[in-house]
Amino acid sequence: MTGTGADALLARVDALLADPAATDPGLGDELARCDDPLLLCEAGLLLADVTADRVRRGTPRRTTPLRIAVAATFTADGVEPLLRTGLLAAGLDPEIHLCPYDRLGDQLTDPASELTAFRPDITLCLQDSTALLPTDWDPTDLDGVRAILLERAAATVDAAAAFAARTGSAVLLHTVPLPRPDRDTVIGHRSRAALGRIWRETNTLLLRAGEEHDGLYTADLEAVLADTPGPVRDERRYRYGRMAWTPHTELAYAREASAFARAVTGLGRKVLVLDLDNTLWGGVVGDDGPTGIELGTLYPGDCYTDLQRRALALRRQGVLLAVCSKNDAGPVDEVLSGHPDMVLRPDDFVAVLADWQPKDTRIAALAEELALGLDAFAFADDSAFECGLVGGALPQVDVVHLDGDPAGHSSKVLDPARWAQLGTTATDTERTALYRRRRDRHRFGAAHSSAEEYLTGLGIRVHIRPVDPFTLPRLVQLASRTNQFNMTGTAHGEAVTRRMADSPDHAVLTVEVTDRFGAEGVVGGVWADRGPESWRVRNMVLSCRVLSRGVERAVLQHVTDLARAAGATFVEADFTPTGRNGPAARLYPEAGLARAHGDDAPYRARLDALGPLTPDWIALTPKEALDHV
């Protein structure tokens, strides 16, 4: 960025600092677009006490601060401000703790460490090559070097996995780039190939840990740096202050970590609304006719075909696709169903909206039909007018303006921060069909006079059973994605959930719902403590897909049935207002539970004082005998 551009950006930051009431809703986007790590570092330092709602458009995406710890084997002070700008741009208020330098192992393993005391939601473990490679490594004994590298990497993985299991923090490792002087230390071509191999074996070990361990994830930093200008390490910074990363490397890492934070907090987008003309294909179908549009293997048609393939890949991983295009429905159907070069077909879309209504009203209506928040939506269009309209009217929507060469369109849509997810589950491949049914249900509802008549007509059945190895990943994903019906705002990670599920002192249950339109799959869960006197519901989450149907009351009925059968006298339940979980607030008081003393105490009731909770229109069908819970 030029000096003037830099000064302009910092002047906007200064204006925010000068007036605590000031807001600059475009600043977050500006920070996300900026590629100058030095400027972002200064901005991030200044923004230490500024909250996300002052730099973003739309409603805040999370009201509690996100606690992020940075534990590094080298001086990583430069990462903190870059992380801050990335998180603010994502709508997150970070509380960042930088652990003492080069104490990664102690911090992870010592239960009395600063890191443990900080109680991080997310723990970033940063390693440089010297944490793995001994200072006196011998290029003529690469087998020996390999053994040490693998041992050290495994030690990091073990410490990080144990920390994740002990604390419930989501832990991010990364592949470690090998700086040039280390590569150049080996002069033989064959030996240098061997060094490359063992270095990658080490990184493969780190990557595998991110695939396999609960609560442990790995960012492939080495691969990201292939697209980053300049060296990974500036020898002057390293020798002088043990700063192992250049500012560009720090920024590349901070972007990965920010995307990870979005994934952990469930802020990845869930719906991609696509324009058609000059977005999904080249040309204008209304003018050029179904045979005249550009698709296929030749430029520029191949750019549009590629975007379709990318969208299909997103669809297979659980992103819902929809069309919103100003067109007549006839030619659009003809192309979607019949054009031989189309990759996407009608069944790939949850909705095809081809008419002449304003796109902002179409998208808002679709959000309502799907019962999804607008902050789950991304919208891609080549038209500056449509992008401006949607962005202006629906500030929560992530607008992707596909201007310029169509060869760049796929990369714009695929921005990793946009679709951040921790993992994909079996439900994701069926998500389009699930949400098509939800739209049908919405329309079915519109045809009924009373809510009760509608609900009775749905024929809702609720199945509740203990979580098992097949449903656990989906339950954890659901907890991280659910903000509205979430009793405490807490997303219990994989490690904590598995530990509770395996313990006789706890119960972890999944909730599945079916109705006349089909099965919804796992749409909710309960985490509870089973005491001899009292059962305590630590958290309950329900997907917004099944809200307003009384399912939560059937779930509470089932939990209290289990507690009674186990001989308990009381049921207790935690509730913490998060600013977004209003829909969940009424369940406990309306069911007859009351806060014993003060707002921090759990809700509580005698089990024998509770009346029936399950609504008449729901059939509650536990799948397992009670003593198996």
Place this chain on the structure above:
Amino acid sequence: MSDAMTTLPGLVARVTRHPADEITADSPFTGLGRWGSLVAVRLLATVEQAYGVRLDLRHYLTIRTVGELAAEIDRRLETRATPAG
């Protein structure tokens, strides 16, 4: 006044948060805002990016005032502009 001195105070102000109009050639770095080793490294990176020069870290760490740094930047710019030989 050296060429770099016209723009350098703005960069120094950005990194130290010391008001630009109070920064002169005689200003010692140690008297500027939050000056310390991390700030020194940030200023080095900022200067190198802004002027497209690369400084010798050993020499940079001996520089005491803003004016001395401006002179060093000018020297580097001249060396870069003069063809070798």
